[in-house]
Each structure stands twice: as structure tokens, then as C-alpha cells.
Amino acid sequence: MGSTISTFINDFNFFIFLLFALMYSYKIVYILVAFKAKQDNEPEMKIIHPSKYAVIIAARNEELVIGKLIKSIKNQKYPEKLIDIFVVADNCTDNTARVAEEAGAIVRERFNKALIGKGYALDYMLKIIEKEYSSRKYEGYFVFDADNLLDENYILEMNKTFSQGYRVITSYRNSKNYDQNWISAGYALWFLHEAEYINLPRMALNSSCAISGTGFLVHADLIKENGGWTHHLLTEDIEFSVSQILKGEKIGYCRSAVFYDEQPVTFDQSWHQRLRWAKGFYQVFAKYGRNLVGGIFRGERNRFSCYDMIMTIMPSMLISSISIIVNGLFYLAGLFELVDGKVTIYAITMAMLKSFGWNYSILFILGLITTLTEWGKIHCSGWKKIAYTITFPFFMITYIPISAIALFKDVEWKPIAHTVAKSLDDLR
Structure with a gap:
């Protein structure tokens, strides 16, 4: 009995590994x-x-950081008369609105305890712009979170990619x-990897990129066609990306447009945020999964992008969840001696350690490649860069x-407090 269970556990985990590899x-x-792509020179x-x-900045209780963001927008090497800054102070109980206005x-302030989330705040402000500022004839909308900071050439560089015909563009996401x-x-290391080793090759292969939370640009015509911001799942960013890819849109990436954001620092904050992201990915798959599969086999455009999005929003999380549940059930069965306890626990422990080793090694290589190639852009001491490359796989495995x-x-949306009030000069 024990030998059979041991064989099953090892075969099951090896099958999961092969499935991931495939x-x-x-x-x-x-x-x-x-x-x-990194070695190629930028075309003239x-x-x-x-x-x-x-x-557009959707902010909730961000009085500590929003002034720094607005200052970095005001300091852009781009004609000031061509940039207007709109802040929606969403259900704020602090001085966010006053600080933003003084900057x-x-x-505009929004108070709505029923419709909670960034998507609702964005749509609220877009409708105000359409109603009160339509005469200004904006060609595109930038979306940022209040904790962001922009490199001084950010809008100039994004405008270059916008001029190439892309109607949605994401950018290089660094960390404060x-x-x-x-x-x-x-x-931070994952976002750097996502920018340079996922979105950059997508761009080079003429596939579609995906926006990730903040730091993106959307053409005004696209917002008008969509009837505003209509995406309100827990991960409105990936929902927007998937919906546009299904419509045939190609999302671009501008690696020379750099912005910085603040990352959570406590495991409790991180746990709740990533729990929302995981639930949001499941929601997106439930809503769009069938159409994405259809796009792979029947779509005229973005067929590979549909496959790429399916791999992004579902399998890794779902298969990992199934794996941990199956291993966990057998482990519990061994503890309660519903099966040969000692043999089962030993077999599962060894299989889980082997699986952990493979996962750690792959994630370490990804983190190491990213750290080495982005070394000069990471604002951190050298020894910490190495140390955090070693801890990166542990973060991802959680x-x-x-x-x-x-x-x-x-899972419900909950705000995360931002307290790192750095300027670009502080980062330098």
C-alpha cells in the first residue's frame, strides 16, 4: 500500500512539473x-x-504621497499646456483632495460605499472629463496610482510609442x-521581470502586451468606444487587457518610459493584496476564458495573445492549487493513518521537497537574470540586490x-496604506 501511494505521489508531482514545462x-x-531586443539600437x-x-489619478487616503506624484508630472520634459492632471479623491477621510488641489x-471627491474599487473611481472621473472638459480634446488618458513617481522623460517617451499607432501602452515599472x-x-523584482522579459519580447514579436495595475496610457477613442471604464472585477487591469485583446487590440510597451511605485512591506498586506489578485484572475477566467479559448482556434487576430493571456490568468495558479490540495489531503490521511501513515508522510515530504527545489531553482534563475540585466536601474545596495535575488523564489512560492x-x-478590495514619500531626487 505504502509503495503504491509513494509511486502515485511522485508520478502526480512529476506530471504537474511536465504540464508546467509544456x-x-x-x-x-x-x-x-x-x-x-535589449541589444538592438532604438530606431531613429x-x-x-x-x-x-x-x-487620471484615483486616490484613497493618499495625502502623504500624492503631492510627490503631481510634482513629478509637473516636471515632465513635455509641453506643460498639453498635460492636465485630474485626481478623484475616492472615499477619502484625510486631506488627499486638499493636497492634490494645492499641488x-x-x-473631484467621490463618496460611494456600495461601488468600491479603482475601476469605479476611474469611470467617475472619465465621465466628469467628458461632461466638463470635452472642449480640451484630449487624445489619450494616462492612469497612475497616487504612490507613483514619473521619470522626467516619461510622457515624452510614451508619446513616441503612442505616435506609432498603439492605442494602449504600458511602461517600465520600477520601485521606490x-x-x-x-x-x-x-x-519589485517581479515587475522588472514582467516589463523586460514578458512585455518586451511580446512587443518584439508583434504580440500584445498587458497592462499591470498602473502606469499606462489609453487612447481617448478607445475609452469612448467602450463607454468609459467598464471593468470592475477585482483585477480591473488584467480584465481590461483581456477584453481589448479579444477585440483585436495590440497593447504596446514603452521600455524607455520609467515610473516608480511603492510596494507593500508586511506579509499581512502582501497576503491580502495577492489574495485579491488571485481571486481576480479566477474571475477574469470565468468571464472571458471561453472567449480566449475560442480566440486561439477561431480568432483572426491575436491568436497567440489569447493563449498567452490564458497562461497568465489561470493555469499556474489553478494547477498549483490542485497540486497543494492533493498533496495536502494525502498528508492528512497519513497523519490520521487512513493510509500507511509513515510511508505516506515520508513519500509526500520527499516529493514536496523535490518540487520545492525545482520551483526554487527556476524562480532563482529568472530573478538572477533580471537582477543582473537591470542592475543599474535597481535603487538598492549591491549586497541587498544579491540577498533579495535569493529570497525572491520564497516570495513567489507563497x-x-x-x-x-x-x-x-x-475576497473584497481593501486599500493599502502608502507612506514612502520619496521624490526622484531621493531615489537618485
Whole structure:
């Protein structure tokens, strides 16, 4: 009996590993493409038409940081008359609205305890702009979180990609507090990897990228076609990306447009945020999964992007959750001696250690590649860069229990306090 269970557990975990390898083998191609794209020189740009933009910031109790963001927007090397800043102070109980207004933004306050979330705040402000500021004829809308900071060339660089015809563009996401601890560094290193080893190769292969939370630009015509911001699942960013890809839109990436954001630093904050993300990914798959599968086999455009999005929003979390549940059930059965206890516990322990070793090794390699190639852009001491590369796999592996719990738990949006009030000069 024990030998049979041991064989089953080992075979099951090996099957899970092979399944992952099969589904995500294309990410190896992404890394190779990214290496080449990093070495290629940027093509000479013709004189670019400077578009007029509205910057929208959805803020909830962000009085400590929002002034720094607005200042970084005001300091852009881009015609000031072509940038208007709009802040929606969403259910705020502090001085966010006053601080934003004093910094030079157009501010509106929103109080709605029933419709909670960034998507509702964005839609609220977009409708105000359409009603009160339509004469300004904005060509695009930038979306930022209140804790962000923009490099001084950010809008100039994004405008270059916008002028190439992309109607949705994401950018290079760096961190204000990479050096704070292993949790903030785990987030930051993943976002750097996502930018340069997922979105960059997507761009190079003429596939579609995806927006990630903040730091993106959307064409005004697209917002008008959609009837505002209509995406209100727990992960409105990936929902928006998937919906546009299904419509045939190609989302672009501008690696020369750099912004910084603040990452959570406590495990409790991180746990709840990533639980929301995991639940949101399940929601997106439930709503759009069938159409994404159809897009792979029947779509005329973005067929590979549909596959890429399915791999992004579902399998890794779902399969990891199934794996941990199956291993956990056998482990409990062994503890209660419903099966051969000692043999079962030993077999599962060894199988889980082997699985952990493989996962750690793969994630360490991804983190190491990203750390080495982005070394000069990471605002952190050298020894911490190395240390946080070692802890990065532990941070990522904690997604596995989070994903398993998200399958069964009701999750609501909760704000995360931002307290890192740094300027660009502080980062430099």
C-alpha cells in the first residue's frame, strides 16, 4: 500500500512539473528574444506630434504621497499646456483632495460605499472629463496610482510609442522601496521581470502586451468606444487587457518610459493584496476564458495573445492549487493513518521537497537574470540586490497557498496604506 501511494505521489508531482514545462516553454523563447531586443539600437524617430493628455489619478487616503506624484508630472520634459492632471479623491477621510488641489491638480471627491474599487473611481472621473472638459480634446488618458513617481522623460517617451499607432501602452515599472525588505523587493523584482522579459519580447514579436495595475496610457477613442471604464472585477487591469485583446487590440510597451511605485512591506498586506489578485484572475477566467479559448482556434487576430493571456490568468495558479490540495489531503490521511501513515508522510515530504527545489531553482534563475540585466536601474545596495535575488523564489512560492485559498474564499478590495514619500531626487 505504502509503495503504491509513494509511486502515485511522485508520478502526480512529476506530471504537474511536465504540464508546467509544456505550457510555459514559450517563456524560454521570450527570454531569448528579450536578450536580443535589449541589444538592438532604438530606431531613429521622426518628428513626433505632441498629443494632449489627461492624467487620471484615483486616490484613497493618499495625502502623504500624492503631492510627490503631481510634482513629478509637473516636471515632465513635455509641453506643460498639453498635460492636465485630474485626481478623484475616492472615499477619502484625510486631506488627499486638499493636497492634490494645492499641488495643481483638478480634483473631484467621490463618496460611494456600495461601488468600491479603482475601476469605479476611474469611470467617475472619465465621465466628469467628458461632461466638463470635452472642449480640451484630449487624445489619450494616462492612469497612475497616487504612490507613483514619473521619470522626467516619461510622457515624452510614451508619446513616441503612442505616435506609432498603439492605442494602449504600458511602461517600465520600477520601485521606490526595493531596498526596504524581502517582500517589497519580491514585488519589485517581479515587475522588472514582467516589463523586460514578458512585455518586451511580446512587443518584439508583434504580440500584445498587458497592462499591470498602473502606469499606462489609453487612447481617448478607445475609452469612448467602450463607454468609459467598464471593468470592475477585482483585477480591473488584467480584465481590461483581456477584453481589448479579444477585440483585436495590440497593447504596446514603452521600455524607455520609467515610473516608480511603492510596494507593500508586511506579509499581512502582501497576503491580502495577492489574495485579491488571485481571486481576480479566477474571475477574469470565468468571464472571458471561453472567449480566449475560442480566440486561439477561431480568432483572426491575436491568436497567440489569447493563449498567452490564458497562461497568465489561470493555469499556474489553478494547477498549483490542485497540486497543494492533493498533496495536502494525502498528508492528512497519513497523519490520521487512513493510509500507511509513515510511508505516506515520508513519500509526500520527499516529493514536496523535490518540487520545492525545482520551483526554487527556476524562480532563482529568472530573478538572477533580471537582477543582473537591470542592475543599474535597481535603487538598492549591491549586497541587498544579491540577498533579495535569493529570497525572491520564497516570495513567489507563497503565491501557491494564496491561490489555493482564493479558490474558496470571498475576497473584497481593501486599500493599502502608502507612506514612502520619496521624490526622484531621493531615489537618485
